[in-house]
Amino acid sequence: MELNELLNRTANHIVADGTQFESLALEAMASAARDLSPGAAAALVDWNGSEIARLRAFGIVHGVLLRELPAATQTQLLTHLLSTSSGLALAA
Helix, strand or coil: CCHHHHHHHHHHHHHHHCHHHHHHHHHHHHHHHCCCCHHHHHHHCCCCCCHHHHHHHHHHHHHHHHHCCCHHHHHHHHHHHHHHHHHHHHHC
16 A cells, blocks of 8 residues: 555545544654644644644645655655554454
């Protein structure tokens, strides 16, 4: 699975259930994007902020992660996200 595919799946889950249900993925995404887009990364995980602000931040961070994050770091993020989603599937 590629990072783009996983982020697209995350987007679909967010559309269906909201950002709260993908909080672990959003935290990982924000951490990876923090140096490249600090404002969007912060808004992505601002749980006191509005849902629409997190959705907008998701779109920005999604693009930053795919366009600006070095390939090695993309691979690390993908591995982390896959392990997080696997853990959630096992917990359910």
